[in-house]
Amino acid sequence: MKLYGKRNDGGSWALRRSLCLLWLVWLFAVLYGFRVLQSMHRDPLSDIRTVVDKGVSECRSANVSVAVTSTLMNAFVKAAIIPMVENEGNGVIVAEEEVNHIWVDKMMLRHFKVGSLFVRTAVPDAQSMAVHATGLGVEVNKSRFIFHYMGVKCSGTFWASMKETALDAVMHFTLLPEGRWNVSFPHLKLDWGQVDIHHELDTKACNFAQEVVELLTGELDVVVLSQVKKTVNREIPRKAAEGLNHAFDKVGIRAITPPVMTTDSMAVTLDLNSLNSDCASAPTTSTVPNLVSRDLALRTTVTSVNNALYNMVQAHRLYVEKHLSAVWNTTILEEFFPELYQACPECRLYMRMEATKAPALEVVQEGEVSAVVQDLVVGMYVQPNTTQHSSALSFLIKRKQLSTTAGFSAMHRFLERNKRVSSRYPHEPIPVLAIGCSAVLGVRNISADAGDGISYEVLPVRDVSVKVVASNIGDVKTEDLQKIITKVWNDFAAPVANSESPLKLPFFFQEAVLKLGSDTVEGGVNVNLQEEFTQAVLWDLPVDHGGEGKGPLE
Numbered sequence: 001m002k003l004y005g006k007r008n009d010g011g012s013w014a015l016r017r018s019l020c021l022l023w024l025v026w027l028f029a030v031l032y033g034f035r036v037l038q039s040m041h042r043d044p045l046s047d048i049r050t051v052v053d054k055g056v057s058e059c060r061s062a063n064v065s066v067a068v069t070s071t072l073m074n075a076f077v078k079a080a081i082i083p084m085v086e087n088e089g090n091g092v093i094v095a096e097e098e099v100n101h102i103w104v105d106k107m108m109l110r111h112f113k114v115g116s117l118f119v120r121t122a123v124p125d126a127q128s129m130a131v132h133a134t135g136l137g138v139e140v141n142k143s144r145f146i147f148h149y150m151g152v153k154c155s156g157t158f159w160a161s162m163k164e165t166a167l168d169a170v171m172h173f174t175l176l177p178e179g180r181w182n183v184s185f186p187h188l189k190l191d192w193g194q195v196d197i198h199h200e201l202d203t204k205a206c207n208f209a210q211e212v213v214e215l216l217t218g219e220l221d222v223v224v225l226s227q228v229k230k231t232v233n234r235e236i237p238r239k240a241a242e243g244l245n246h247a248f249d250k251v252g253i254r255a256i257t258p259p260v261m262t263t264d265s266m267a268v269t270l271d272l273n274s275l276n277s278d279c280a281s282a283p284t285t286s287t288v289p290n291l292v293s294r295d296l297a298l299r300t301t302v303t304s305v306n307n308a309l310y311n312m313v314q315a316h317r318l319y320v321e322k323h324l325s326a327v328w329n330t331t332i333l334e335e336f337f338p339e340l341y342q343a344c345p346e347c348r349l350y351m352r353m354e355a356t357k358a359p360a361l362e363v364v365q366e367g368e369v370s371a372v373v374q375d376l377v378v379g380m381y382v383q384p385n386t387t388q389h390s391s392a393l394s395f396l397i398k399r400k401q402l403s404t405t406a407g408f409s410a411m412h413r414f415l416e417r418n419k420r421v422s423s424r425y426p427h428e429p430i431p432v433l434a435i436g437c438s439a440v441l442g443v444r445n446i447s448a449d450a451g452d453g454i455s456y457e458v459l460p461v462r463d464v465s466v467k468v469v470a471s472n473i474g475d476v477k478t479e480d481l482q483k484i485i486t487k488v489w490n491d492f493a494a495p496v497a498n499s500e501s502p503l504k505l506p507f508f509f510q511e512a513v514l515k516l517g518s519d520t521v522e523g524g525v526n527v528n529l530q531e532e533f534t535q536a537v538l539w540d541l542p543v544d545h546g547g548e549g550k551g552p553l554e
Contacts, residue, residue, distance in 0.1 A: 059273055059277070059278070059279030059280065059311045059314075060307035060308075060310055060311055061282060061304070061307055062271070062272035062273055062304040062305070062307040062308035062311065063256055063269050063270060063271055063272055063282065063300065063304055064269070064270055064272055064298060064299070064300040064304065065267060065268070065269045065270075065288050065289055065291060065298065065299045065300070066267065066268055066269075066270065066291075066296075066297070066298050066299075067265050067266065067267035067268075067288070067291045067296075067297045067298075067524075068265065068266055068267075068295065068296050068297075069264055069265045069294075069295045069296075070119065070120065070121045070263075070264050070265060070266070071264070071295060072295040072296060072527050072529075073119055073121075073266070074118060074119060075527070075529045076529055077117050077118065077119060078117075079529045081117055082114045082116075082117050086112050086113060086114060091108060091109075091110065092108070092109040093106055093107070093108055093109075094106060094107040094108075094109065094227055094228050094231045095227070095231065097223060097227045099223050100219075101147050101148045101149065102145065102146070102147045102216075102219055102220055102223050103145065103146045103147070104143070104144075104145050104220070104223050104224060104227065105143045105144040105145065106143065107140050107141070107143045107224070107227075107228065108140070108141045108143075109138050109139070109140060109141075109228075110138070110139050110140075110141055111137075111138065111139040112136070112137065112138050113135065113136065113137035113138070114133060114135060114136055114137075115133075115134050115135015115136070116133065116134050116135060117131070117132075117133045118131075118132050118133075119131050119132075120132070120263075121261035121262065121263065121264070121265065121266050122261035122262050122263050123170070124170065125172075126260055126261050126262070127172060127173050127174065127258050127259060127260075127261065128170050128171060128172045128173070128261070129170070129171045129173075129259075129261065129266075130168070130169070130170055130171075131167070131168070131169045131170075131171065132166070132167070132168055133166065133167040134164075134166045134167075135164060135165075135166075136164075136165040136166065136167060136193075137161070137162060137163045137164070137165070138161075138162050139159070139160070139161045139162075140158075140159055140160040140161070140162075140224075140228075141159060142157050142158070142159045143157065143158060143159070144156070144157060144158075145157070145158055145199075145220055147216055147219075147220065149212065149216060154201060154202070154203070154216075155201075155202045155203075156199055156200050156201040156202050157199070157200045157202075158197060158198060158199045158200070158220065158224065159197075159198055160195060160196060160197040160198070160224065161195070161196050162192070162193065162194070162195045162196075163193050163194045163195075163196075164193030164194055165190060165191065165192055165193045166190070166191040166193070167188070167189070167190055167191075168187070168188070168189045168191070169185055169187060169188040169189070169237070170185065170186055170187040170188075171183055171184075171185060171240075171244075172184050172185070172186050173258050173259050174258060175255055175257065175258040175284055177281070178254075178275075178281065179254030179255055179256070179271060179275065179281050179282075179284075180245075180248050180249065180251075180254075180255065180275075181245075181248045181255055181258065181259070182245055182248070183240075183241055183244040183245060183248075184237075184241055185236075185237035185240060185241055188233070188236055188237045190229070190232065190233065192229070195225065197220075197221050197224065199217050199220070251275075252274050252275045253270055253271065253274060253275065254270065254271035254273065254274070254275055254281060254282065255268055255269070255270055255271070256268075256269040256270065256271055256282050256283075256284055256285060257269045257284065257285055257286060257287070257288055258286070260286070260287065260288045267288040267291065268288065269285065269288050269289075272300075272304060272307075272308040272311075273308065273311055277311065277315055278315065279311060291522060291524065292513050292515070292522055292523065292524040293524070294511070294513060294524025294525055294526055295524070295525065295526045295527045296524055296525055296526075296527055297522070297523070297524030298522065298523055298524065299520065299521070299522040300520075300521050300522075301519045301520055301521065302361055302362065302363055302518075302519045302520075302521060303519055305361055305521070306358065306359075306360060306361055309355075309358045309359055309361075310358035312355075312358075313355050313356065313357065313358045316354075318354065318355040318358075319352065319353060319354035319355065320352075320353050321350075321351065321352035321353070322350070322351065323348055323349070323350050323383060323424075323425075324348060324349045324350070324351055326348055327492075328348075328349060328488075328492065329346045329347055329348050329349060330344055330345060330346060330347045330349065330382060331345070331346055332484075332487070332488060332492070333484065336480045336481075336483070336484055337473060339396060339473070340382070340393075340396065340432060340473055342392075343389065343392035343393050343395070343396045344382050344384055344385070344389040344392060344393055346385070347382050347383055347384055347385055347389060348382075348383040348385075349380060349381065349382060349383065350380075350381035350382070350383050350429040351378065351379065351380055351381070352378070352379040352381075353376055353377065353378050353379075354376070354377050355373070355375075355376055355377075356375045356376070356377055356436075357374040357375045359371050359372065359373050359374075360372040363516050363517065363518055363519070363521075364442070364444075366516060367444060367445055367446045367447055367516060368442065368443070368444035368445070368446065369442065369443050369444075369446065369516065370440060370441065370442040371440070371441045371442070372440050373437070373438060373439050373440070373441065374438045375436050375437075375438060376436070376437045376438070376439075377434065377435070377436055377437075377469060378434065378435050378436075378437055379431065379433075379434045380431075380432055380433045380434070380435075381429035381430060381431050381432065382429060382430050382432055383425055383427070383429045383430075384427040384430065385427075386427075387427070389427070390427050390430065393430045393432075394430070396473065397430075397432075397472045397473070400472065400473060400474040430472075431470075431472055432471075432472050432473050433468075433470070433471050433472065433473060433476065434468075434469040434470040434471075435466050435467065435468055435469055435481060436466070436467045436468075436469050437464070437465070437466050437485065438463070438464070438465045438466075439461050439462070439463055439464045439465070439485070440461070440462050440463045441458075441459070441461055442458075442459035443456050443457065443458050443459060444456070444457050444459060445457045446514065446516060447514065448512040448513055448514035448523065450502060450512075451510060451511045451512050452504065452505055452509070452510060452512065453502035453503055453504045453505055453512070454501075454502055454503045454505070454512070454514065455501050455502035455503075456498075456501050456502075456503070457498055457501065458493075458494040458497045458498050459494070460486075460489070460490045460494060461485065461486055461489040461490060461494075464482045464485050464486055465478075465482065466478045466481040466482050466485065468481075505525065507528075508527055508528050508529060509525040509526075509527060510525065510526045510527070510528055511525065511526045512524070512525045513525075
């Protein structure tokens with residue numbers, strides 16, 4: 001039986017997941033550059049900090065503005081959202097229903113198809129986005145029905161397919177006082193297309209007159225369509241809003257503006273101080289500064305970057321720790337610490353660095369940036385290759401008759417707590433030295449003129465000064481340490497970094513632009529999303545699946 005007119009789109013159920021994914025990935029691109037640093041937590045090596053103010057300091061203002069074009073958003077929709085609707089939209093349940101003398105069992109919607117999906121920014125206003133989908137299709141799995149007629153009970157099975165449905169919706173965004181976006185759907189309409197419903201009676205006892213059968217099955221079709229439409233119209237906007245708002249809750253970044261949209265782009269200003277920091281919310285605004293003309297564009301200031309670094313230092317979150325490359329082993333220390341090298345020749349080094357004063361960045365001139373680093377605490381650990389190396393290092397430390405510092409003991413506790421780091425090696429790193437270091441670093445000839453990469457030249461380090469915080473290898477001359485730092489940076493680190501210039505961008509970033517002003521930093525890229533690549537990347541994104549299902553968003 002074919003019915004024409006308004007029809008259900010079970011594919012719309014999958015749309016709520018896809019809308020969430022669209023916003024999550026957009027925010028991921030926006031936040032990736034600084035999210036890692038903001039997520040750092042305080043570490044046990046705080047015992048060897050030297051110049052940290054233990055009081056609570058007032059946070060400084062820091063923000064970044066980001067814009068994305070509607071062209072990029074729709075390219076993403078085509079490459080990722082439509083496949084996700086089709087792959088992830090199965091299993092929606094429509095509840096059972098009993099109307100008069102007809103009972104219909106619960107229905108499962110499956111096999112979603114989407115012909116096209118398109119978003120338009122700034123419709124109907126600057127804080128809203130229109131979503132239009134066509135060619136939506138879904139199938140209803142076989143389900144049971146029962147009806148009574150003149151004392152006779154008849155049952156059977158029905159199944160259905162729905163095609164060529166269209167969806168129009170408006171997503172409206174507001175900015176909550178705590179700096180989170182909130183989405184609502186003031187408008188959602190489904191234009192139902194063609195519906196084919198098939199019936200199969202269980203027994204010949206139900207073979208009434210043909211006119212009666214047609215009447216009863218016609219009533220059954222009305223009940224089925226009514227129940228599906230009612231469920232979809234009620235649940236689609238609610239589920240989509242819940243999914244998006246839950247995603248915004250988990251981002252951990254404050255927005256200073258709601259999404260500000262034009263007919264061809266969407267922009268927002270974000271607070272570089274995360275939601276889980278102790279910083280107060282920044283004052284909100286309704287405007288975003290002009291950004292460069294690219295699919296994805298960012299703009300901030302040197303002042304904002306310096307302020308963000310300052311706030312991170314005050315929160316003890318600006319640090320890094322890792323095993324250095326195997327090339328950077330105790331061999332580079334042989335000239336200055338021969339006994340250490342003899343105890344553990346060609347052993348890898350484990351370093352932990354934490355800023356106790358905020359680095360100060362400055363754009364010296366176009367394409368050149370300097371960074372003044374003060375009181376950077378550096379903990380150096382040697383990673384033994386064998387049990388003999390461990391024994392030799394322990395004997396060396398004991399012979400020097402200097403006790404291990406509390407800070408080094410704390411590092412061992414950290415390694416125990418993070419098996420992912422320490423389990424790669426059979427022997428724990430042994431603490432040998434902790435220093436406080438200050439220096440001036442620089443990079444010049446920073447440019448994106450080639451369009452597919454960032455070129456640069458790392459400059460030699462200068463104005464190096466060192467003080468010993470803790471030592472397990474005896475008296476250490478600060479002059480020797482300054483020579484080591486200068487040698488490692490100028491002879492190893494800078495040449496290796498410069499050999500990688502220009503730093504190639506991912507292949508889907510094109511026509512890059514980068515502008516460094518005296519205080520303004522802005523840049524952008526055009527993005528060429530390829531469907532197969534985008535689907536593969538998104539499918540592997542780590543997402544909480546709630547215990548069931550699989551894929552990038554459940």
